[in-house]
Amino acid sequence: MQMFKEMGFVKHFHIPPENLYRFILRAQEGYRNIPYHNWDHGFAVLHFTYAVLKSCNHTQNNCFTLLEGLALLTAAMCHDLDHPGTTSQYQEAINSDIAQKYRGLGSILERHHIEKTLSIFEHPGTNFIAQLSETEHKEFIDLVRRIILATDLKKHFQVLLEEQTMASEGYNRTNARHRELLRSVVISSADLSDLTKGRRTVRKSAKLVNMEFFDQGDKEKAMGLLPLKMMDRTHTNIAEEQAKFISKVVMPVYRVLAALCPEVQGCINKLENNLQFWQNAMSYFEEQSNRNRSQLEILEDVELDKISLFRKNKD
Numbered sequence: 001m002q003m004f005k006e007m008g009f010v011k012h013f014h015i016p017p018e019n020l021y022r023f024i025l026r027a028q029e030g031y032r033n034i035p036y037h038n039w040d041h042g043f044a045v046l047h048f049t050y051a052v053l054k055s056c057n058h059t060q061n062n063c064f065t066l067l068e069g070l071a072l073l074t075a076a077m078c079h080d081l082d083h084p085g086t087t088s089q090y091q092e093a094i095n096s097d098i099a100q101k102y103r104g105l106g107s108i109l110e111r112h113h114i115e116k117t118l119s120i121f122e123h124p125g126t127n128f129i130a131q132l133s134e135t136e137h138k139e140f141i142d143l144v145r146r147i148i149l150a151t152d153l154k155k156h157f158q159v160l161l162e163e164q165t166m167a168s169e170g171y172n173r174t175n176a177r178h179r180e181l182l183r184s185v186v187i188s189s190a191d192l193s194d195l196t197k198g199r200r201t202v203r204k205s206a207k208l209v210n211m212e213f214f215d216q217g218d219k220e221k222a223m224g225l226l227p228l229k230m231m232d233r234t235h236t237n238i239a240e241e242q243a244k245f246i247s248k249v250v251m252p253v254y255r256v257l258a259a260l261c262p263e264v265q266g267c268i269n270k271l272e273n274n275l276q277f278w279q280n281a282m283s284y285f286e287e288q289s290n291r292n293r294s295q296l297e298i299l300e301d302v303e304l305d306k307i308s309l310f311r312k313n314k315d
Contacts, residue, residue: 003050008068013136020126026120030081036208037083040256041194042076049076049192056261063173063182067136070182071143074117075161076190079148083109083118085212086219088152093225107152114148143183150184151191153249159184160252167259182260189257194252195274196267197240199305202274206242214296238295239285244276246271281307 001021002012010017031039047073053064064072084091088108091099102111118141121127129140149155163181164275172178194205217231230241251271260266284307288298296302 003008003046003072004070004073007050007053007073009066009073012066013070013129014099014131015072015128016131019126019130020090023120023126023128024077026123026126027081027117030078030116030120032082032085035211036205037080037085037212038130042078042229044193045079045190046077046188047075047185048075048152048193049186052186052190052257052261052264054262063171064179065142068143068179071140071147075144075147075300078109078117078120078144079113079151079187079191081113081152083113086216089235090216090220093220107149107155110149110152113151114145117144117148143306146180147183147187149185154186156188156253160256163256164252170308171260185253185257185260188253189267192253194268195246195250196254196270197271199274199277202277203299203304206238207296208294210236211297233295236295237282237285239278240282243275243282246275246278251275277305 001017001024002059003014004020010020011285014282025043029037031037031042051074053069056063088099088110099108100106105111114254121129121141124130129137132140137211138294158220159181163185166178166181170183195202197205213231214233217227220227220231231238252267254264254267254271258268281304282302284301285298288301289295
């Protein structure tokens with residue numbers, strides 16, 4: 001509530017506080033009790049989005065309109081509503097109801113999250129945008145759809161080069177395409193923001209997300225399917241996968257964001273430190289795995305930080 005108020009959205013759009021409060025509670029209830037893609041993750045993405053809008057002063061500098069800012073916070077909070085803890089590819093493999101409904105459109109899970117988000121607005125008690133004009137209402141809903149769709153990493157990589165070009169040539173706030181690309185950068189970086197945090201949070205997040213990965217991998221094996229290496233608890237190396245993910249997926253997104261918003265340079269520094277940590281930890285994970293220890297068990301070792309720091313200093 002405080003985030004929405006501090007950004008000026010409640011006052012500017014005459015949002016009934018009680019409706020927004022109930023909307024937030026319904027969003028919280030809409031997340032499943034699964035290891036990673038739960039309300040904690042939804043809230044973390046909301047908070048990072050707010051931090052970018054606030055610290056980088058985007059809205060006040062008219063990088064985004066107030067309506068775009070409101071849509072960004074709303075979409076961030078709801079971007080993984082009713083996430084089942086498995087991927088879109090898995091939904092297709094089991095021919096789930098979600099897959100049957102959205103298979104032809106792509107971004108299966110993201111479209112499911114959109115449907116769940118918009119359903120909350122169907123109830124008068126949780127519809128905090130009912131007072132918007134018809135034009136604003138239509139634009140807001142369209143923005144929420146686009147922003148949640150942008151959390152599909154496949155879609156993000158399709159526009160990454162365009163985002164990098166925008167960052168190098170300069171952001172033009174009057175260019176609608178630039179604003180859409182920047183919204184994509186903000187929501188993508190927020191979705192990946194756990195990797196920019198402290199070592200304890202980074203290791204905890206790695207444990208939770210890999211619990212979901214391994215559970216999916218187990219199900220795929222039971223179905224006679226070959227899971228991806230990162231989802232196979234008997235063949236993956238968590239440290240290696242984390243290092244690969246940071247360098248190939250997360251870092252490019254944050255470099256674009258930092259070029260447009262220098263205030264997030266601290267996140268780049270954290271990413272570099274965490275990348276070094278995982279790179280130094282790879283051999284330890286390999287050694288311990290050869291002793292028939294599970295990846296999740298190794299991740300809990302209190303010696304990990306000491307070993308990683310020692311190897312960093314030694315190098």
